[in-house]
Amino acid sequence: MTALDDRGGLEAQFAEWRHYVQRRPELRTSDAEELEDHLRGSVEELTALGLRAEEAFLVAVKRMGGLDELSREFAREHSERLWKQLVLTGEADSPAADSRARRDLLALVVCAAGAAVSVKLPALFGMSLADDAGFYGRNIALFALPWLAAFLAWRRQVGPALIGVLVGLFALGAVAANVYPLAEDSQSVVLTAIHLTIALWFAVGLAYVADDLRSSRRHMDFIRFTGEWFVYLALMAAGGGVLTAFTFGTFRAIGIVPEDAIQQWLLPCGAAAAVVVAGWLVEAKQSVVENIAPVLARLFTPLFAATLLAFLITFGFNSSGIDVEREALILFDLLLVVVLGLLLYSISAREPLAPPGLFDRLQLALVAAALAIDVLVLVEIAGRISEYGTTPNKTAALGENVILLANLAWSAWLLLSFIRHRQPFSALERWQTSYLPVYAAWGWAVALLFPPLFGYA
Structure with a gap:
């Protein structure tokens, strides 16, 4: 291998490392740049001692001290190379990681339960899914998305100012869904349900990128999060369908028909909770669905x-x-x-x-x-x-x-x-991330302006 080829392979290694590190929600852009500078310095020292570029890179990653957990996760995604031998040696779960996982699980339980309870709150005022489909349709995004945003905001340790913005956006969504006198068969009911969901999903995105609001890289991460969240939600929906079928069949075998319990409790509460659980799965198990x-x-x-x-x-x-x-x-x-x-x-x-x-x-x-x-x-x-x-x-x-x-x-x-x-390919990435606010603005415009513009038709 020539020196030029060696250098090109090293730069590809750095690009791979940088791409991985920048996806970490706990690291800001400045953190990633500092890590890369540190890594490059270590590689230069090792190559000066006579190691080949790729060997120097792998050893430098191993030497990154406090980043052992990050390095081990990187190793899991690149196990076809020498990562297991150089990074996974003596792997042990760190107490800090275990503590964080337990806190995440507790936050998940609270937020998922909150979403499930939110679906049943209207029943306290005499409403039901069968008789008030219009109300539930308009408010469908408000049952679960605020709790998903809360979970992400908790993980990102969002400050009071941004929490106030998030609360304001969801409050505005509640006004848009309920303030207008829309008939059950109004076209605006369906339009509000669809476009308010779009608008509030970008409020969830605001919580997701809260750790680096101006970073186009974090905006692209939110796009990836959206796709992975949808995949997990679809898988959970398929599993939920199987669970529902077994529940119905087993209870029916002993003379009990649980149709009302399934329709009024299992399906709506399970669907709302699944929205939050899918978000937690993306955060906790990224490497699974990324493949x-x-x-x-x-x-x-x-x-x-x-x-x-x-x-x-x-x-x-x-x-x-x-x-x-x-x-x-x-x-x-x-x-x-x-x-x-x-x-x-x-x-x-x-x-x-x-x-x-x-x-x-x-x-x-x-x-x-x-x-x-x-x-x-x-x-x-x-x-x-x-x-x-x-x-x-x-x-x-x-x-x-x-x-x-x-x-x-x-x-x-x-x-x-x-x-x-x-x-460069980065121009296409920047275009897509810069266009995201257009979708959010259109969703708010349809939800807030269309009903009065068309006479609540």
Whole structure:
């Protein structure tokens, strides 16, 4: 190996270490930079003594003293190399780590129980899921998300000022959900439920990035957290379905039909608690799902790209146009959200210094196909609005398509520039993190302004 190749391999090692350290919620950007400076100094000393670059790097990591626990976790994620021999020797659980785990578990129990109790509080005022579906629908985000934000804020040791901001945002959400006189069949009920959830999820994000509010790296971590949280929640939902089926079957075998208990207690309380538990799992077990989610993104990106391209080809031979009724609008919006989600999670899980490859080109094809479909849907919506007038659903769909169009269009340009070696991959990361406030602002706008603008229809 030449000196140049040796140096290039060493820089790749540093990049891998830096990427790992920067994902740690307890470390600020300045902390990560200080750690890297310390590590580089140790490597230079060891190479001056005659060690090869890779050997010097591994030994320097081992020598990082108080960072033994961090180094061991890094070793677990890179066990295919020499980490076990150089780092895991004499591994023992530290008392500080055990104490922190116990405190986290206690905070989880409190917050999960709080979410479960919140779902049942309206019953004290004579409300029920069966008879007051509109109320529960509008307030669905307020039952569990404040408790998830509380858990994250506790882990980040959030200060009083930011706690006040979080309380204010959730209080504003409660006002938006309940102050307007919306009928049960009002379009604004569904729009408020969806968009208030989006807006308050970014309040959860504020608690997540509280340890470094201005860091684009922490904002990208929140994107990764969102994807991993969704994966865990889906897995828990599948397990919960099995538990519900067994509960129903076993009690029914002894002559008891627990249908009311399942509908009124098990399902709503379990779902609310699962929102918090999924967040705890992401925080505590990151290395497990980080190996799964990138694989899912790589699996479904080409499949969705092929599906969208097939749709565009079929549309070209079929002149019947696109149905833009409510169900179709929801379907197309969800499709674009899925495409954006695949792009975001692939970005968050990708090594920034890796050169462009086949998967980047597949992502570009996926985004380009989504852009083409987005333009077609926008044209159909605009034509339907000009012909039949506007409704809350159509206006919301139009706005969301415009927002997604802007994001995907610039993402496509940045992806193309990266593939052509004209832009670094970090430019695409910065664009996505800087665009997050747009989604939050749109969610608040729909939840707060649409009901009175459309006469609470």
